[in-house]
Amino acid sequence: xxxxxxxxxxxxxxxxxxxxxxxxxxxxxxxxxxxxxxxxxxxxxxxxxxxxxxxxxxxxxxxxxxxxxxxxxxxxxxxxxxxxxxxxxxxxxxxxxxxxxxxxxxxxxxxxxxxxxxxxxxxxxxxxxxxxxxxxxxxxxxxxxxxxxxxxxxxxxxxxxxxxxxxxxxxxxxxxxxxxxxxxxxxxxxxxxxxxxxxxxxxxxxxxxxxxxxxxxxxxxxxxxxxxxxxxxxxxxxxxxxxxxxxxxxxxxxxxxxxxxxxxxxxxxxxxxxxx
Amino acid sequence: xxxxxxxxxxxxxxxxxxxxxxxxxxxxxxxxxxxxxxxxxxxxxxxxxxxxxxxxxxxxxxxxxxxxxxxxxxxxxxxxxxxxxxxxxxxxxxxxxxxxxxxxxxxxxxxxxxxxxxxxxxxxxxxxxxxxxxxxxxxxxxxxxxxxxxxxxxxxxxxxxxxxxxxxxxxxxxxxxxxxxxxxxxxxxxxxxxxxxxxxxxxxxxxxxxxxxxxxxxxxxxxxxxxxxxxxxxxxxxxxxxxxxxxxxxxxxxxxxxxxxxxxxxxxxxxxxxxxxxxxxxxxxxxxxxxxx
Amino acid sequence: xxxxxxxxxxxxxxxxxxxxxxxxxxxxxxxxxxxxxxxxxxxxxxxxxxxxxxxxxxxxxxxxxxxxxxxxxxxxxxxxxxxxxxxxxxxxxxxxxxxxxxxxxxxxxxxxxxxxxxxxxxxxxxxxxxxxxxxxxxxxxxxxxxxxxxxxxxxxxxxxxxxxxxxxxxxxxxxxxxxxxxxxxxxxxxxxxxxxxxxxxxxxxxxxxxxxxxxxxxxxxxxxxxxxxxxxxxxxxxxxxxxxxxxxxxxxxxxxxxxxxxxxxxxxxxxxxxxxxxxxxxxxxxxxxxxxxxxxxxxxxxxxxxxxxxxxxxxxxxxxxxxxxxxxxxxxxxxxxxxxxxxxxxxxxxxxxxxxxxxxxxxxxxx
Numbered sequence: 001x002x003x004x005x006x007x008x009x010x011x012x013x014x015x016x017x018x019x020x021x022x023x024x025x026x027x028x029x030x031x032x033x034x035x036x037x038x039x040x041x042x043x044x045x046x047x048x049x050x051x052x053x054x055x056x057x058x059x060x061x062x063x064x065x066x067x068x069x070x071x072x073x074x075x076x077x078x079x080x081x082x083x084x085x086x087x088x089x090x091x092x093x094x095x096x097x098x099x100x101x102x103x104x105x106x107x108x109x110x111x112x113x114x115x116x117x118x119x120x121x122x123x124x125x126x127x128x129x130x131x132x133x134x135x136x137x138x139x140x141x142x143x144x145x146x147x148x149x150x151x152x153x154x155x156x157x158x159x160x161x162x163x164x165x166x167x168x169x170x171x172x173x174x175x176x177x178x179x180x181x182x183x184x185x186x187x188x189x190x191x192x193x194x195x196x197x198x199x200x201x202x203x204x205x206x207x208x209x210x211x212x213x214x215x216x217x218x219x220x221x222x223x224x225x226x227x228x229x230x231x232x233x234x235x236x237x238x239x240x241x242x243x244x245x246x247x248x249x250x251x252x253x254x255x256x257x258x259x260x261x262x263x264x265x266x267x268x269x270x271x272x273x274x275x276x
Numbered sequence: 277x278x279x280x281x282x283x284x285x286x287x288x289x290x291x292x293x294x295x296x297x298x299x300x301x302x303x304x305x306x307x308x309x310x311x312x313x314x315x316x317x318x319x320x321x322x323x324x325x326x327x328x329x330x331x332x333x334x335x336x337x338x339x340x341x342x343x344x345x346x347x348x349x350x351x352x353x354x355x356x357x358x359x360x361x362x363x364x365x366x367x368x369x370x371x372x373x374x375x376x377x378x379x380x381x382x383x384x385x386x387x388x389x390x391x392x393x394x395x396x397x398x399x400x401x402x403x404x405x406x407x408x409x410x411x412x413x414x415x416x417x418x419x420x421x422x423x424x425x426x427x428x429x430x431x432x433x434x435x436x437x438x439x440x441x442x443x444x445x446x447x448x449x450x451x452x453x454x455x456x457x458x459x460x461x462x463x464x465x466x467x468x469x470x471x472x473x474x475x476x477x478x479x480x481x482x483x484x485x486x487x488x489x490x491x492x493x494x495x496x497x498x499x500x501x502x503x504x505x506x507x508x509x510x511x512x513x514x515x516x517x518x519x520x521x522x523x524x525x526x527x528x529x530x531x532x533x534x535x536x537x538x539x540x541x542x543x544x545x546x547x548x549x550x551x552x553x554x555x556x557x558x559x560x561x562x563x564x565x566x567x568x569x
Numbered sequence: 570x571x572x573x574x575x576x577x578x579x580x581x582x583x584x585x586x587x588x589x590x591x592x593x594x595x596x597x598x599x600x601x602x603x604x605x606x607x608x609x610x611x612x613x614x615x616x617x618x619x620x621x622x623x624x625x626x627x628x629x630x631x632x633x634x635x636x637x638x639x640x641x642x643x644x645x646x647x648x649x650x651x652x653x654x655x656x657x658x659x660x661x662x663x664x665x666x667x668x669x670x671x672x673x674x675x676x677x678x679x680x681x682x683x684x685x686x687x688x689x690x691x692x693x694x695x696x697x698x699x700x701x702x703x704x705x706x707x708x709x710x711x712x713x714x715x716x717x718x719x720x721x722x723x724x725x726x727x728x729x730x731x732x733x734x735x736x737x738x739x740x741x742x743x744x745x746x747x748x749x750x751x752x753x754x755x756x757x758x759x760x761x762x763x764x765x766x767x768x769x770x771x772x773x774x775x776x777x778x779x780x781x782x783x784x785x786x787x788x789x790x791x792x793x794x795x796x797x798x799x800x801x802x803x804x805x806x807x808x809x810x811x812x813x814x815x816x817x818x819x820x821x822x823x824x825x826x827x828x829x830x831x832x833x834x835x836x837x838x839x840x841x842x843x844x845x846x847x848x849x850x851x852x853x854x855x856x857x858x859x860x861x862x863x864x865x866x867x868x869x870x871x872x873x874x875x876x877x878x879x880x881x882x883x884x885x886x887x888x889x890x891x892x893x894x895x896x897x898x899x900x901x902x903x904x905x906x907x908x909x910x911x912x913x914x915x916x917x918x919x920x921x922x923x924x925x926x927x928x929x930x931x932x933x934x935x936x
Contacts, residue, residue, distance in 0.1 A: 068569050092798070106789045373895065542714035
């Protein structure tokens, strides 16, 4: 109840400028509410963070937004369009793209092919044109190549275009996943622990990259991250989740001072001490 | 009475399918492979029993025991030689190897015993039971088949749930790595499962040939496919599922032949399987596994 | 720059594949024209072409789409019987034999495509071994139905029945399909040239499809279904495309097969035939079209050549199959081979595979 109120009063949650609006979103797995009554607003071209202790349900929220799971309650509005009943593929077309906590590349395809698959709905070419090798096919292939390399260039991977995705080092795989997600031309990009396994300097590079992506592609970014330096450093708005419920939402400064959040992260005892 | 006769025949045929399906499902559960040679182990078991009884003049009981012993060894040897080297690799490679084993067994049997059908003498030398003034005749084979499969299933259920080896088997099915860490000998457990499955196949083979007494090198193929279907029908990997799937398949087959069409029985049975899978993609008692995202 | 290199690499691989097919055809055609081929081997030429086509088409499902199909012979039989029915109906209507054969093959493809859609639509949400069993079931259903199908033609058109040929009520017509006896009196229209052209057609369709937007989508679904959905790929649609195109091509090959014999029985297209085609694909290297072509040709000829050994030939075939599978898939044996190969040639090899991507993972993805 209180969290809902906070969302309503929330300064950057101006509904008119929101790209994503979830209301009362929830899912039950056999009686267990993994996510309950989630209200979440992400502004257009905003960088927002979703944090919380392990098992709080953060990835589940991503799975709900991208329809890996079917929500049992609530609504999802993407740019005013109801995506709660769409298939995963339709949600992508509507404008949500994501990366995965455990990297999911098309590992036997090349780096360029991975991005080309991301461009699937951006560059059309029917099956018959392909089989008959009509001029249309050649035009589309040129377009695929141009756009894929353009994207790979942004991530400094153009030289690796012909490498097999599965053979890339870990960091490069993470970057390729972001490139592939951006290829779908999303309005909202969901990043699931993008800094996992990165060292501090790589993380710093990633922070720059995320800001750069937002500015270049004009997308809103919602990210799950445990690295608080990254979250506090680039997120304009943070939502804190615990046991599937929102326990705090606001600017990094708000969150850092929120006793409920501190309690969730550090336990009750420490929270009280922190307060004194 | 027709209905009752058909039902009893269906249960009897279904019991045989169930015993074969148990072998399929246990092997699938632990080795995650479709053992296409399983049907041919049935055939080998039947031939061993046939030879023991007809050529060596042994008693039916000794024949059955010999068949079970021979098939248990055969199952373990097949696993060691053909499947174990491929345990870490893709399931398709193992599938093709299993097909190779199947060809091998069929052709070896043809070389040893010839291609012409042998007439199998029933291992159950009792007369039929007549009820309701002769309106209902139940052959002794049918009764023994049903009883035998009940005994087999109860013993198997007890083995799997109560014994240490049974628990080791379930542990290996869940997670081989973790089972190994708990001190379970995974190799030995897998061998044991192949042995048990093949021993069951021998029993099924003898019962099958007692009921349908034509024995040739391809005898095991069709029952093998049917039982495999039954295992999937019930939910592959699930032991109660295999028993249920086998029984249902047998009953459906007999009823289809009796009331709809003899010629189209196979088509109807398989079509029903497709319908079941479309409605329940993991079979009747199977669990749908969700990929963790 | 990268793409040009990439294109060149896959193109080079494709050119080699086409070249092997063309050279093999030219050599065989020369041998046939100069009568320097045994009668026995001559009879195997069209079947070899048929099995090569089937191997290529099944690779689209097993290798490219990553699904196990155990009912490919079912589509082959749909094509076989609809094709020969078409050819018999067109007897006297269409003059030149090659044209009649071509029409029959097209009809066969259409009918097999319909069968592919009918079976594929409801079951495409099944995965792995469950899809495999459905394809197996489908193969058995088709065989069973064809075993009970009676089809005849007379002046009033086509008649069919599921009971007997007498129930067709033909008036001075011909029985085309006579239940378990199958079709007899089929015109032997198939030739080596037709087989060669059908291989080229099949190869072109599959390679062009694979190296396109559609093919990439199919392979993306194979590699990672959830990721494919997340970038907006309709998983069911692309699995179905692979399945139906494969079925269509199998049906066309089936028609070629049927019109190579005067009698065709439904029993020929059973589970064992489906498995045989699968063996070609797996032994050739899953996803490796060229390997599948070579293994289809060799394995069709091998049992016939082994026949001279006598009774043991199928036993030897079985042992060869097991040993080859273990030798090519066992990790220890494989790494020993790799080490040997590395020592023999220093330069990195160009995998004889579908695309640059499949070259490095084509053989191992199917888990």
